[in-house]
Amino acid sequence: AQTVTQSQPEMSVQEAETVTLSCTYDTSESDYYLFWYKQPPSRQMILVIRQEAYKQQNATENRFSVNFQKAAKSFSLKISDSQLGDAAMYFCATGAGSYQLTFGKGTKLSVIP
Template sequence: AQTVTQSQPEMSVQEAETVTLSCTYDTSESDYYLFWYKQPPSRQMILVIRQEAYKQQNATENRFSVNFQKAAKSFSLKISDSQLGDAAMYFCAYGGNNNDMRFGAGTRLTVKP
């Protein structure tokens, strides 16, 4: 079964600075998707960014970008110009042939004013 690992339980960043959240995964599949989801204190999960495994180009959504290293099975999230509203739990997720979505344990991001 696929596993998703987030090795940073907590991260902290100064407002307006850049932070990178790490994610690694284990799979034998070649075709899959990777996601970053954000869960603010309201508990509502929100999609941040998505990456297709067969695409070499890293996905970007405004201040959010990923560094996708397929061979290394690494999928990190970079948040530029951090804002107070970015404070949340961030979950890395894998969607593959098993048709379910597997999530990492999450990284709690604190943004300091």
């Protein structure tokens, strides 16, 4: 079984600044994947970034990057040059062994103009 913990229910960031969202997870699987999904208000959840656990290199997608610490079971998301469109709920999730994603409770990110 997997568990995902997001300890920050809400965060805010000034436009153009950098923010880091925290996520810790637990799994007994040796092969697993980690995801950050973004859910804007009244819009669909979309994948932001994915990390394969067997890869040591941290994934990056434009302004989004992760800090994957496998031993610590930590998977944080860094958003650089924050934009108003980044305001959303962010869910950390893990997938291992089967079809099912295990989600955290989410972090609501506000971007201050």
